[in-house]
Amino acid sequence: MNGVELRPGVFRSQFNLRYSDVQAQGLLSLTAFLDYLQQTAGDHTESLGFGYREQRSQGAFWVLSRLSAEVSRWPEWPQTVQVDTWARGHKGLLALRDYALSQQGQVLARVSSAWVMLKNKRPQRPEAWTNIYQLVTPEPPLEELPPSLSMPEHRPEDWAQNLCYHSRSIDANWNDMDMNAHVNNRISVGWCLAAHRSDFLNAHHIQRLDVNFIGEVFGDQTYNLCWEAPVPSDDLVWNYALFPTGQADPVLRARITWRANRS
Template identity: 35%
Template structure:
């Protein structure tokens, strides 16, 4: 049952599709002058955060119950990375709840509508004491979170939704690769999360993993032209934990972060490169 104090918002006032426009700033770009993976993910996280707050189930609301959203997986289909000073529009919407996971999708475009990136993501709500996933329905009105399917009533009057338009849209329509279970890894470098890497959930912010991945990709083959990236977050990284960032020796484009204290996987990333990279 939905917590009674979490507000149900009148659907006529709700924006079920959220848009934010950003400039690609100096600190968003990498050495090649293009938006970095970290910069892109900061923009996506920011838009998702603002939208969840608007819908009434953001951190402001869930924290009252000692709970918070955490990102479990994100798939990025990268068509073209914008450059310094470009303007981009991030469009996001909550798509569906399945079991303990809530799915949120994104499309990043130029102001003129050219698609630059498509993304789909999976989120959990965890109890901040037990650190275990909770039933989404306790904190979220699932009807607000679910986009209507083709043929369903279209009287939502929500900004960004066209009457009669199928809105069960999944941004990434390509086949999503299955996560490899290959365990043939070798270490590239070591990291220790610092205070500046932490967020209010008490663990390393999801964006930092993309810093580690970018450095691993560069050290591995010197090429940073990915067309697809999947990042799966398996275990929280807390202040001062020691990790080794590794590449798979059997499968190209497969990386992971391994916590050394208990030999536990923190993340696995799969990367596809253009031009045979």
């Protein structure tokens, strides 16, 4: 376990950006960013005596349902960053967790997330599981509750048949899966970048990310990534959806607000 309790209810992990954590421009990659969040949340839970092994022994585990992130600046290799996290409370079946990614005291990214506790594959009331945390709100959340996303209007059968405006096929393989035998959330969100050419990605960075994790994503399956370019073209808010091949319901929806890099 890496990290310490910074103050009551707030847990901090520190990360040295590795060569494998950055993208072509030397900035922290989207998948590594999500990995840092996931690792810090896991270490926080581990520090309270209810980590992965304890959860599995009870047939229980946390599942990420929604996430919103706003990034003011992406850190560069080989810098060091800190990720703070805290459990904020719950709303219905969703347990709320926030994060702040910072460097030398400056907050670079703020994140709000919502999780579901599954026990024997059934959703549980979060009150029974969040009592291990000291619920705090050290700063206003980015979102009280990350938004539920909807895709632009299309017939579901069109999406399932890969007839959306833009699409590509993605194969999930064994290396994409985590210990819960699902494709990890950092991988499935990272697939959204496959909608873009390298010249677009080299010229832009993510300012805002909203994701809904709707269904399970498994290995050894083929998925259709569908997306719509914004209209007008100078608008940089893109919508994405991930569908199991031949199915009408997505397992993931995402919305990314891109910003052009400064020249």
